[in-house]
Amino acid sequence: MKPDQIPSSSSPLAGSHFDTATETLLQPSGLDVAALQGVLGNMMSHKVDYADLYFQYSRAESWGLEEGQVKSGNFSIDQGVGVRAVSGEKTAFAYSDDINLPALQQAANATKAIAAIGAEQSTSAIQRIDAPQLYIPQDPIASLSAEAKVKLLERLEGYARKADPRITQVMASIAGEYEVIMIARHDGMMAADVRPLVRLSIQVIAEANGRREQGSAGGGGRFDYAYFTDEVLQDYAQKAVHQALVNLEARPAPAGSMTVVLGSGWPGILLHEAIGHGLEGDFNRKGSSAFSNAIGQQVAARGVTVVDDGTIANRRGSLNIDDEGNPTQRTVLIEDGFLRGYIQDSLNARLMGMPMTGNARRESYAHIPMPRMTNTYMLNGNMAPEDIIKSVKKGLYAANFGGGQVDITSGKFVFSAAEAWMIEDGKLTYPVKGATLIGNGPEVLKRVSMIGNDMALDSGVGTCGKEGQSVPVGVGQPTLRIDGLTVGGTL
Numbered sequence: 001m002k003p004d005q006i007p008s009s010s011s012p013l014a015g016s017h018f019d020t021a022t023e024t025l026l027q028p029s030g031l032d033v034a035a036l037q038g039v040l041g042n043m044m045s046h047k048v049d050y051a052d053l054y055f056q057y058s059r060a061e062s063w064g065l066e067e068g069q070v071k072s073g074n075f076s077i078d079q080g081v082g083v084r085a086v087s088g089e090k091t092a093f094a095y096s097d098d099i100n101l102p103a104l105q106q107a108a109n110a111t112k113a114i115a116a117i118g119a120e121q122s123t124s125a126i127q128r129i130d131a132p133q134l135y136i137p138q139d140p141i142a143s144l145s146a147e148a149k150v151k152l153l154e155r156l157e158g159y160a161r162k163a164d165p166r167i168t169q170v171m172a173s174i175a176g177e178y179e180v181i182m183i184a185r186h187d188g189m190m191a192a193d194v195r196p197l198v199r200l201s202i203q204v205i206a207e208a209n210g211r212r213e214q215g216s217a218g219g220g221g222r223f224d225y226a227y228f229t230d231e232v233l234q235d236y237a238q239k240a241v242h243q244a245l246v247n248l249e250a251r252p253a254p255a256g257s258m259t260v261v262l263g264s265g266w267p268g269i270l271l272h273e274a275i276g277h278g279l280e281g282d283f284n285r286k287g288s289s290a291f292s293n294a295i296g297q298q299v300a301a302r303g304v305t306v307v308d309d310g311t312i313a314n315r316r317g318s319l320n321i322d323d324e325g326n327p328t329q330r331t332v333l334i335e336d337g338f339l340r341g342y343i344q345d346s347l348n349a350r351l352m353g354m355p356m357t358g359n360a361r362r363e364s365y366a367h368i369p370m371p372r373m374t375n376t377y378m379l380n381g382n383m384a385p386e387d388i389i390k391s392v393k394k395g396l397y398a399a400n401f402g403g404g405q406v407d408i409t410s411g412k413f414v415f416s417a418a419e420a421w422m423i424e425d426g427k428l429t430y431p432v433k434g435a436t437l438i439g440n441g442p443e444v445l446k447r448v449s450m451i452g453n454d455m456a457l458d459s460g461v462g463t464c465g466k467e468g469q470s471v472p473v474g475v476g477q478p479t480l481r482i483d484g485l486t487v488g489g490t491l
Helices: 016-029 033-043 101-113 146-161 232-249 268-279 281-285 346-354 385-390 441-446
Strands: 050-066 069-087 091-096 167-185 189-208 211-221 255-264 304-311 330-335 373-377 393-407 412-424 428-431 438-440 448-451 463-466 468-474 474-475 480-488
Touching: 016 050, 016 167, 016 189, 033 050, 033 069, 033 101, 033 167, 033 255, 050 146, 050 346, 069 101, 146 189, 146 232, 167 211, 189 232, 211 232, 211 412, 232 412, 232 428, 268 281, 268 304, 268 330, 268 393, 268 412, 268 438, 268 441, 268 474, 281 346, 385 428, 393 441, 438 441, 441 448
Parallel strands: 255 393, 373 474
Antiparallel strands: 050 069, 050 167, 069 091, 167 189, 189 211, 255 480, 304 330, 304 373, 393 412, 412 428, 412 438, 438 480, 448 480, 463 468
């Protein structure tokens, strides 16, 4: 959307997000728009290409229940401001947990060290960016009392224990965050956002015949705790119990090259790790990605289309604006097998001569932004999932994933399957345990031979790490058949 001109520096910033951010972040310290313009103007007195101020207030909590008792509880409040200047490829960054004018000025002076003294660069009149409202600006922490949060976890535990007598241990946790941010840039852009985030998780342990196996489930998004109805709690409990009981019956996984079918939804984490990171702009600008200099080239099997979309309402990985104040968007990365673009922030987009995609993200005011994924997923194909499984003579069906790792430069990855089954003569015959998928991201994309029509997003549990920073993300995909993937097992 086009920015709206603010009549004067003393005029209040209209809109609920701006009202909340101004009242939370600026007014307590006596700051106003004129003060922010002065700080930015001081930074631009040197040869600086870009400068911004990132204000943040966050309140977070978590509760943990184990064996019917609250075993952990945490609550934190944090606030501060990050000050950044960019000159060419160089970035100077300083931050303070005090939001006041002297701290801002001191941080701004520190950032000027990267640029030589030169002609003064002008700053623009303040403009307000109005972004789409993808989630309600509510405080999830205040949506339930402490007693109600504990009762919610107790109900979740009860559903899991009632599901099967073999469940011997249940661990459940709930977490909520309320975040208010405001961004002011040297070009006059000013934006604000109010970001709720909740997550509920359950882990169970099942025991039978001397074996102990675990299962887990959960979900969340950008809303408050009212989302976790009894129906949702029962669904999480049933999924965790199912996974644990399946693993009780699992046999050792085979090893070798074979056809692998990936389930829909959370297995998209493999797509996120093995391919998504390689499509981030900083890796490609530096030439360290397996996808560097490949735009326009075929990098995947025909029919494979991958998008990053930060505009899906209420999703864990969605944002009204990125952490540079730009509205998020839906970016097609791979289209029908051909590489179309990268995930960009302002620095890498400028240096690469490419458009920004609204993917600048940072963990907090104490971190610099980087190009990061939001909700990354593969679009539907035209195959029924059951027909994909029927097409496999012998192979592995990976229904759910645990952890994994990837080398961005080479694209090589290793992922462990949390729930997997053998496929024999087109049928799921028995569960297996200890299966790991080993491969190369770009090569795996070329070996996709069937794409299902059942694309699903994950339930809202993903957290992505990069260079020491963690941010919430979403993943998704339809059922996929991949030919000739290496499976590590125990046989």
